[in-house]
Amino acid sequence: MHDPDPRILARAQAGDLSAFEDLVRTYQADVWRFSYSFTRDRALAEDVTQEAFIRAFRFIRTFRGDAKFGSWLFRITRNCAMDAIRARKGNDERAQRQPAPVGPSDPETRAELNAALAAVSEDHREPFLLVEVFGLSYQEAADVLNVRVGTIKSRMHRARQAMMSALVTEEDIGGL
Amino acid sequence: MDCSRSQAALSERMDGEHLSPRVTAALDQHLAGCSTCRAFEQRSYRLREQARFSVAPAVPDLVGPIMTAIERESQVRAPARTRMRVMRSMGERQLRRPLLRTLAPAVAALLVGAIAGSLLVGGPFPEPGGRSAIAAAAVTRGVASAASKLSAYQANFQITEYHFSTDVPVRELSMNVWFEAPERFRLDIADHTSYPSPGFTPTDLSLVVNGPTWYSSGPAPCQFSRCPQKQTVITHRVPFSSTTPAPTDLVLPVTTLADANQLTVLGLGTVLGRNAVEVQLPFERARALFPFLDLGGSWRPFFPNDRVVLWLDASSWFPLRWSVYPASGLERDQWALRFGLPEEPSKRAIFEVSALSVDERVPTPGTFTIPHVKTATDAGATVIDLADASKQTGFAPVIPGTVEGLDLYRVVLPPAEEQPKADETLITYSKGLSWLKVGETRSWSQDAFFGPVGFHAKQVPLSNGGIAYYEPASVDHGRRLSIHSAGIDLYVETNLSRDDLLGVAGSLPVRGIEIPESWRVRVAPGGVTERVSLAEAAAQLPFALLEPHHLPAGYGLASAELVRVQDRLGVNVYFQQSDADLGSGPIRFHAEAGQELPPASAASQSAVDVRGTQGRWTPDRGQLEWVEDGVYYSLDGPGLGLEDLLAVAGSMGPLDPVDRGGAPSPSAPAGAGS
DSSP: OOOOOHHHHHHHHTTOHHHHHHHHHHHHHHHHHHHHHHHOOHHHHHHHHHHHHHHHHHHGGGOOSSSOHHHHHHHHHHHHHHHHHHHHTTOHHHHHTOOOOOOSSOHHHHHHHHHHHHHSOHHHHHHHIIIIITOOOHHHHHHHHTSOHHHHHHHHHHHHHHHHHHHHHHHHHHHO | OOHHHHHHHHHHHHTTOOOOHHHHHHHHHHHHHOHHHHHHHHHHHHHHHHHHHHSOOOOOOOHHHHHHHHHHHHHHOOOOOOSOOOOOOHHHHHHHHHHHHTOOHHHHTTSGGGHHHHHHHTOOOBOTTSOBSOOHHHHHHHHHHHHTTOOEEEEEEEEEEEOSOSSOSEEEEEEEEEEETTTEEEEEEEEOOOOSSTTSOOOOEEEEEETTEEEEEEEOOOSSSSOOEEEEEEESOOTTOSSSOOOGGGTSOTTTTSSOTTOEEEEEEEETTEEEEEEEEEGGGGGGGOTHHHHSSOOOOOOTTOEEEEEEETTTOOEEEEEEEOOOSHHHHHHHHHHTOOOOOTTSOSEEEEEEEEEOOOOOTTTTOOOOOSOOEEOOOEEEOGGGHHHHHSSOOOOOSOOTTOEEEEEEEOOOSSSSOOOEEEEEEEETTEEEEEEEESOOOSSSOSSSOOTTOEEEEOTTSOEEEEEOBOSSOOEEEEEEETTEEEEEEESSOHHHHHHHHHTSSOOOOOOOHHHHEEEETTEEEEEEOHHHHHHHSSSOOEEESOOOTTEEEEEEEEEEETTEEEEEEEEEESSBOOSSOOEEEEEEEOSSOOOOOSTTOEEEEETTEEEEEETTTTEEEEEETTEEEEEEOTTOOHHHHHHHHHTEEEOOHHHHTSOOOTTOTTOSOO
C-alpha cells in the first residue's frame, strides 16, 4: 500500500473534505477488502468501510505520521470490523446465509483457499492477510495489529505452514 | 541452518524483510541441499499467487455513501469537549430534592453549611436553588473520622463487568468482604459467568490477611485463555505492609478519599435502604476501590479518566455502590481503539459493584483462617516487646509524644536487607482502620532517605524546630516523612491526615536536620543530578529559568535538581500534591537549552499550540513539550490532562522574588525548594 500525497493528507487534516474524498477514493478498495476478510459479508464489509472512514475523518487531525497512513487506517478498520462482528454475534443464522464469496478466480482455487484460511487461527490469519494480500511490510502489519515485528515474523512463518498443511489436506480429500 | 530456521528465513525474505549477508549465505547453502525447503519456497509463492488473486472479490464503489455520511458528520459534530461534565436529566434532579428533607441528622449536619469549603475543594452538586448538598471536603473528613471507629465489618457485593472480550460481553461475579480490626481482612470473588467454552479461566480469587500472615489465590494474570492457578502465603509480614496489603478501601475508602481533589459530590439519595451520598472521581484516583484487578485473573481495561460514580453510606461512609462510566473525548476514543473495545457511550456503565448486604457484625471464628499450602515465604519481621527493644538493638527506640489516640499495636524488627542484621525497629499503632508506623535506625549508611520516602520529597518544618522530608499518600503507601539527624534516622508513615502526621513527627524527641551533601548528588549512567533550591538552579543555568505561577488544585513545589548530561545542563522541578498522589502523580517540569523537539518517541503524539508555538502532546505519558527562546521545556504530569498541563505551561513566567533571592536554602527549612 502506498503512502498518500503529503499535501492531500495535510489538507484533509485541516478539514478539507475534497482532500479527504481523495483519500477515500485511494484507499476504499483496500479498506473494503480488509473489512471483507474479517466479516465474510459484503454488506457488512460496506458498513465497516463506511464506519472506518468516518472514524478516520474524526481522528485524522491526530495522525502525526509516526506510522504509515495505511497502517493507521487499517488499524481503525480492524477495530470497526471487530465491533461489527461483535454486534452481529447472536445472529449466526444470518452469517450462515451469507452468499459465497464472488471473485475473478476459478471457484475451485477459491474454495481451497477459503478453506485453508478458515483452518488457521485468527492470530495467524490476520498477519497473513495483511502481508500476503495487502502487501504490508512486517512493521506496518505490526503497527496495525499492535504487536512486535518479531511476532509478525513468527506468525507469518507459522501461518504459511498451517495454510500449506490445510491445502495439502484439501488436495488429499479432493484426490480421493 | 536447520529446516525450521531455513523456512522462517525464507518466509522473511519473500516478504521483503532484510536478511544479513551471513543468514542469506547460510539459507542459500541450505536450500541447495534441501528439497523440503525448496518445496516450501515454491509452495509459498504459489500460496501468495492464490491469495492475492483469490481472496478478494469485486470491490463496490463506496465513495459517494462515505462522503455523504462524512459531510453529515462534519455538519453535526459538536466542538470537542475538553471538560468532564456530569449529565443528569431534569427528572433525576427533581427526584432528588425531596430526599434532602428526609435525611438523617448525621447527614443534615454536613449540609449547606459547608458551601464555602466545597467551593475551594472542588465542586458540590448544584441544587436548583443554588444551594450545595454537601461539600467534598466534608465527605473526606467523614471517611477519615469513621476509620478509627470501625472494629468489624462484613458485606457481600455483586459485580457486573461489560466488554470483557468479544466472546464474553458481560461477566457476573460476586464478592464477599470481611474485616476485623486491627489487621484481619478477607476478600473472596466468585466468577458466575457462563463462558462460551471451557477454554476460559474463571476469575475466582481469594485474599486473606490475618495479622502477620497473608494469603492469596487465583489465576495468574495472563494473555491466554487458560491461566495457571497461583497460591501465595507470606508469613511474618511487617504490620500494614505495602507489599502484602489488606485492601481495606473496600470497607472504607480511606485511601481513595484521602483528599478532595478531583472529587465531586453529585447528590444524595438512598441505596440499600440507607441514606447515601453520591460522589464522582476519576478511575485512576479510585483504583483502591478495585483491588481485585491486581489480585489475579483477567479483567477488562479502564481508561485513567473514566468516571467512577460512588455511593457512600451517609452515616458509616461504607461504599455501597460504585460504577465506572467511560470518559468522553478524543483521547479516550483513541485508547479504546487500541484495545479493540466497542463504542462505549459515556452514560452507560462499563463496570458495576453493588452491595447486597453490609453490616458491622464481627465475622465468625475461622473467617480469617489461612488455608494450608505446601510452601510459604517468610517475610522476616520479628515481633518483640517494646520493653525488650533495647536488648535486641542496643538502643531504646524514640516514642512520639502524641499518636492521635491510636493504640500500640505491634513492635517488630523488620527484615534486614543486608547482613549482619541492621539495628532497625518499627513501632506500629492502630485503631479501627487507622494506623501509624514509626521506623528507626541508628546506623543508616545509605545516601538516601530512610524509609519509603523518595528523592524528591518536600522539605517541611516541624513544630519541634526540626525539619522532615514529606511525601503524600499514594496507592502503595500512606502519607510519610523521613527525618535525618546526627546518628539517628526515622520515618513516620500513616493513613491519618497530613496535619496529624506532622503533629506526630513534631512530637518526636528528635530534631531533624538538613540531608548531607552526599545525599543531594545522584550519579546515573546517563548523567548526574544534584538536588538544589530553585534559586541555586537559576543561578547556574545558562538561560533564564521560568516557573509556573498556576498549578492544578492541591499541587505545590516539592524540590528541584540540576541535571548534567555530558556538557548540557538542565533542571528538573517537581511539584507534588499536599495530601495524596492518587490518580495524578507529581508533575515534573524540565528545561534545558535546545532549538527543537527531540524525535517523536510514541505512536500517539499530536501537535498542540503551547504558548504561541507548536508543541507536542503525548497522552500516554501525560507529557507536554515545547521549545521557546532556545530552551526545550517539558511538563510531565501522569494522570493529568492536556488542558491541565496547557494551563500550567501558559502560566510560566520569571521566578518569583522569593524563589529567586529569598528562596528556601538548605539552612532555611521553612521552604520547599531545596
